[in-house]
Amino acid sequence: GQQLNQSPQSMFIQEGEDVSMNCTSSSIFNTWLWYKQDPGEGPVLLIALYKAGELTSNGRLTAQFGITRKDSFLNISASIPSDVGIYFCAGQGRRMEYGNKLVFGAGTILRVKS
Amino acid sequence: NAGVTQTPKFRVLKTGQSMTLLCAQDMNHEYMYWYRQDPGMGLRLIHYSVGEGTTAKGEVPDGYNVSRLKKQNFLLGLESAAPSQTSVYFCASSYPSSGGAKETQYFGPGTRLLVL
Numbered sequence: 001g002q003q004l005n006q007s008p009q010s011m012f013i014q015e016g017e018d019v020s021m022n023c024t025s026s027s028i029f030n031t032w033l034w035y036k037q038d039p040g041e042g043p044v045l046l047i048a049l050y051k052a053g054e055l056t057s058n059g060r061l062t063a064q065f066g067i068t069r070k071d072s073f074l075n076i077s078a079s080i081p082s083d084v085g086i087y088f089c090a091g092q093g094r095r096m097e098y099g100n101k102l103v104f105g106a107g108t109i110l111r112v113k114s
Numbered sequence: 115n116a117g118v119t120q121t122p123k124f125r126v127l128k129t130g131q132s133m134t135l136l137c138a139q140d141m142n143h144e145y146m147y148w149y150r151q152d153p154g155m156g157l158r159l160i161h162y163s164v165g166e167g168t169t170a171k172g173e174v175p176d177g178y179n180v181s182r183l184k185k186q187n188f189l190l191g192l193e194s195a196a197p198s199q200t201s202v203y204f205c206a207s208s209y210p211s212s213g214g215a216k217e218t219q220y221f222g223p224g225t226r227l228l229v230l
Contacts, residue, residue, distance in 0.1 A: 004156075006156075009154075031217045033217065033218065033219075035221075040223075040224075041223055041224070042118075042204050042206075042221035042222050042223045042224050043157070043204070043221045044221070045218060045219075045220065048217070048218055088156060088157070090157075090219075092217045101147075101159060101162065101172065102159075102217065102219060104156040104157040104158075105156055106154055106155060106156040107156055
């Protein structure tokens with residue numbers, strides 16, 4: 001089945017630093033989504049990408065859909081304490097019987113040192 | 115709009131007991147999903163539904179059953195709970211009937227289940 005490799009598994013960074021994380025797949029995806037999960041909460045959608053090469057920003061967050069359709073990255077600029085959480089990538093593959101099943105990465109745990 | 119809500123928030127079960135987790139959405143979404151989240155494994159799809167009265171198996175369906183009798187509700191049942199089903203369960207929905215991105219899923223706050 002389709003699998004996503006998300007890296008790094010965790011990060012511990014200084015407040016104000018930029019952060020970068022990425023996901024790669026052995027399969028082609030048509031859609032990439034990036035979610036953030038705060039402790040004790042459900043994942044919240046940050047950015048959705050629908051076209052290869054697409055670069056989309058949401059405030060301090062920027063994500064790109066890789067040209068090969070097999071990868072995506074998320075950048076956070078000037079990190080702040082509230083950026084703490086788990087970030088998940090999710091992808092939807094080309095062939096769908098029905099429904100819109102997503103494949104999720106294992107997550108990147110972000111910890112910010114204030 | 116409340117979005118996606120889940121009940122209960124937390125539950126402790128003994129091995130062999132049964133329970134039903136309820137998910138409700140008020141966004142008029144066609145598709146609904148049940149996931150479980152375990153440490154280091156991300157989210158894994160248990161079952162999903164593409165419309166009222168229809169359900170399908172996901173990646174890890176064994177030990178669970180679901181029903182979608184009403185469009186806004188998606189129930190997840192555990193007939194005989196096992197310790198391996200200790201997890202955090204998330205419901206999600208997508209694809210508004212009025213149109214829009216099918217892939218964008220919106221998640222509930224989760225149900226934490228402990229099976230002893």
